[in-house]
Amino acid sequence: DIQMTQSPSSLSASVGDRVTITCQASQDIRNYLNWYQQKPGKAPKLLIYGAFNLETGVPSRFSGSGSGTDFTFTIISLQPEDIATYYCQQYDNFPQTFGQGTKLEIK
Amino acid sequence: EVQLLESGGGSEHPGGSLRLSCAASGLTFNNYAMSWVRQVPGKGLEWVSSINSGGSSTYYADSVKGRFTISRDNSRNTLYLQMNSLRAEDTALYYCAKVDKLTPLGKLDSWGQGTLVTVSS
Numbered sequence: 001d002i003q004m005t006q007s008p009s010s011l012s013a014s015v016g017d018r019v020t021i022t023c024q025a026s027q028d029i030r031n032y033l034n035w036y037q038q039k040p041g042k043a044p045k046l047l048i049y050g051a052f053n054l055e056t057g058v059p060s061r062f063s064g065s066g067s068g069t070d071f072t073f074t075i076i077s078l079q080p081e082d083i084a085t086y087y088c089q090q091y092d093n094f095p096q097t098f099g100q101g102t103k104l105e106i107k
Numbered sequence: 108e109v110q111l112l113e114s115g116g117g118s119e120h121p122g123g124s125l126r127l128s129c130a131a132s133g134l135t136f137n138n139y140a141m142s143w144v145r146q147v148p149g150k151g152l153e154w155v156s157s158i159n160s161g162g163s164s165t166y167y168a169d170s171v172k173g174r175f176t177i178s179r180d181n182s183r184n185t186l187y188l189q190m191n192s193l194r195a196e197d198t199a200l201y202y203c204a205k206v207d208k209l210t211p212l213g214k215l216d217s218w219g220q221g222t223l224v225t226v227s228s
Binding site for chain 2: 032034036038041042044045046049050055066087089091092093094095096097098099101
């Protein structure tokens with residue numbers, strides 16, 4: 001199985017800050033990586049697919065990059081409504097696997 | 108707008124069975140693969156199972172293989188998860204999610220709100 005190692009597990013930042021989360025795959029997954037946002041009590045929401053493609057309707061302050069084994073998710077300017085847990089997910093092969101999540105809090 | 112509505116969750120004893128359903132609307136259901144993803148409250152996401160658009164190909168996590176069966180009824184726009192031989196570690200919120208294409212490896216672009224399964228003696 002492909003292991004997804006996400007870091008950090010938690011992060012505290014101020015409104016307006018640039019926030020970066022990384023995700024490392026245990027083997028080459030090309031660009032078959034998605035990023036999801038999950039707010040408390042809500043279902044996950046797709047933000048980024050194919051490593052760097054912004055899902056329709058998602059604000060442009062969110063972005064993704066990387067390929068192969070190393071990926072990055074960035075919020076250019078953190079907003080209060082971005083408080084959530086973020087997950088990466090590989091879909092190169094079964095079983096699809098998620099990172100352990102990054103809980104983002106406002107400082 | 109795509110809507111996915113899960114049902115069928117509840118409390119069950121170890122060794123028991125439950126059948127989850129996911130009713131889909133706002134989409135041409137038979138054009139999309141579907142998946143089940145679960146989440147232990149307060150923990151991360153775990154992929155459980157996927158099925159292709161026609162229902163002919165199914166995939167399972169090792170943790171549920173041989174106990175859970177995914178299926179779909181495209182005439183009823185409904186996805187199912189038959190859960191047998193339930194274990195305490197199956198306790199979780201179960202989400203159904205739509206895949207963006209016919210085959211199951213893709214982006215999960217719509218999610219239901221989940222149905223809670225509790226397995227306890």
